[in-house]
Amino acid sequence: MVVGCPKLDDARAHVEKLAAILAGSSIRSLTVVHMEVPCCTGLARIAAEAVRLSGANVPLGDVTVTLRGEILETAKYA
Numbered sequence: 001m002v003v004g005c006p007k008l009d010d011a012r013a014h015v016e017k018l019a020a021i022l023a024g025s026s027i028r029s030l031t032v033v034h035m036e037v038p039c040c041t042g043l044a045r046i047a048a049e050a051v052r053l054s055g056a057n058v059p060l061g062d063v064t065v066t067l068r069g070e071i072l073e074t075a076k077y078a
Contacts, residue, residue: 006042018050022058031061036072048077 002021004014022030032047034040044062051058064073 004043004046005039006046007039011042011046014046015049015053018047019053022050022054022056027056027058029059029061031063033063033065036064036066 002014002018006014021027030047030051032044034043041064044060047060047062051060060077062073062075062077063071066072
């Protein structure tokens with residue numbers, strides 16, 4: 001599990017760290033879970049860029065959760 005805030009953290013550092021994790025491991029899939037607020041959608045972009053940079057063939061999932069903790073939307077990307 002990796003936790004981050006695209007609004008308050010250094011997004012580039014998160015991209016690089018996650019890309020290194022993906023490149024140096026045998027992770028079979030990656031799912032981003034984020035709140036429905038607009039700034040949190042940046043986590044999915046961070047993950048997508050990390051997958052691209054790592055060269056890993058890892059399916060990416062995206063789950064949006066409401067402020068009350070309910071699943072609002074799920075998506076899968078190849």
